[in-house]
Amino acid sequence: MRNYKGLFFLFAAVVLIQVVLGCVISMQFSSWPERGTFGDMFGAVNTLFSGLAFAGVIYAIFLQSKELELQRQELELTRNELSKSASAQAEQARLMLHTAKINAVSSKLDTYTTLMVNKRSVPGGEEVVARNHVGETLKQLEALLDEFA
DSSP states (O other): OGGGHHHHHHHHHHHHHHHHHHHHHHHHOOSHHHHHHHHHTTHHHHHHHHHHHHHHHHHHHHHHHHHHHHHHHHHHHHHHHHHHHHHHHHHHHHHHHHHHHHHHHHHHHHHHHHHHHTTOBOSSSOOOBHHHHHHHHHHHHHHHHHHHO
């Protein structure tokens, strides 16, 4: 409402001026033909203000069309940025998945290396030497790293 305080004041001032002007004209001229003749003197001013109002409306439409064009351009830029952001997120998700795979294989390699160093068999009841698993896991890790590069 604060933004429209000046507009309300202007509206009240115009209404007050019209009322005062009407009262002054009524008191100044006693008959309706005199009042009509006095009012007809301002016909040209009336058309001037009507023309200015019409020009103002056309100017407002012109400004609005420019604003709409700018808004369209801004929306296009926003769409492009969102598209780039989505692509970057997809790439980031792909890289995170690949990193998770590398971390999983690396953890597996650490486990097999620890078993090999401690000369124990692989869990799960298999009596396979951990050295075989270390070689296979190293190959998996190298394949993942090659795929990543």
